[in-house]
Amino acid sequence: DTAVSQTPKYLVTQMGNDKSIKCEQNLGHDTMYWYKQDSKKFLKIMFSYNNKELIINETVPNRFSPKSPDKAHLNLHINSLELGDSAVYFCASSLPGERFDTQYFGPGTRLTVL
């Protein structure tokens, strides 16, 4: 059973388009995250949601808008795509408690903007 799944796995699109990446977790976790991994493999958090509420919003352009319809899903919508948005986007989830809990990552979505 897939714990954290993302669709699509690959996404190739033109500059200026709008696209969405979907993430679903079946772990019963309350918190979900989006991370961006650039071409140099550097990973950086973008957003996190806890029970559909935005918790972390790093300095990400407002072309990126996360949407959490329920606590099992956190989708990432990107408007007016730019070349620099090309990256691998990872979704993750965790069950927050008093101490840091393990974040479980999805397989990633490779976005290529032409």
Add this chain to the structure above:
Amino acid sequence: AQSVTQLDSQVPVFEEAPVELRCNYSSSVSVYLFWYVQYPNQGLQLLLKYLSGSTLVESINGFEAEFNKSQTSFHLRKPSVHISDTAEYFCAVSEIGGAQKLVFGQGTRLTINP
């Protein structure tokens, strides 16, 4: 704010040789420490973590890491590597009591040669 430095971008070793992947961090507050592994074309998986207690932590596949507070380091070691250990390894920290945000290092590519 926290930052993580992985001192080696690539580490090639021969099979059955020992290996050490170095990680140093900077933080004005106490942090939790993690090592994640990313196998080719896959998402990240937690390898091991230090939350508190014994400064030496171990994984199920023979890796270990030691938290050294005075040197702000969390180096990863394995006494004898296998071909299957070939992967990208990421060191990460998270502020204790903070928003469960992982701050990653740049990653170290471990390549095992037969």
